[in-house]
């Protein structure tokens with residue numbers, strides 16, 4: 228695990244913008260998976276101002292809540308209003324998780340879309356992960372979720388709202404870079420992480436960006 232400390236969220240998210248820029252410098256087309264929740268919202272706002280060739284960037288979601296796409300809790304909705312609506316990006320570059328009443332249908336379609344895009348090897352260039360204060364990451368909450376072998380999984384937790392659709396742990400671990408974004412409030416959870424077997428500890432080659 229590599230850890231990088233930042234004096235504030237602006238510095239942390241500026242580094243994320245740099246990481247994307249560097250990845251673009253080395254590749255014609257890149258794939259990025261964004262997590263949901265509150266943490267990445269400021270990053271989305273910063274990215275909305277970045278002078279990228281967005282037609283070279285394919286955007287995916289790491290996880291989604293099983294709610295309509297215009298629901299305030301939808302991860303796609305937050306990505307859309309804070310980033311997608313503000314940039315010029317071809318529609319075909321946006322790979323969100325579709326809403327169906329039955330989350331299994333969302334899972335099937337997302338898995339199909341991932342396989343169509345990546346072909347045999349589903350390997351994101353960058354995944355930006357978050358972590359809940361209970362140590363979950365993406366929408367992987369339990370040991371049972373971590374044992375699921377599918378590319379995309381459906382999950383739920385008594386402590387979290389909505390059924391979920393999430394990249395499976397093997398899909399996350401096959402990413403070229405997994406960057407965990409931790410705001411200051413998550414430091415206490417993170418400090419105890421090594422002695423726990425919380426979902427975040429199952430992510431391989433993790434780079435941790437921490438707001439100190």
Ligand SMILES: O=C1O[C@H](COP(=O)(O)O)[C@@H](O)[C@H](O)[C@H]1O
Pocket residue numbers: 262263264265266267289290291302356357358359360363364365366387
């Ligand atoms: O439910 C979720 O929680 C985590 C953390 O969310 P945050 O609001 O504390 O940033 C998030 O990374 C995950 O993608 C999300 O759906």
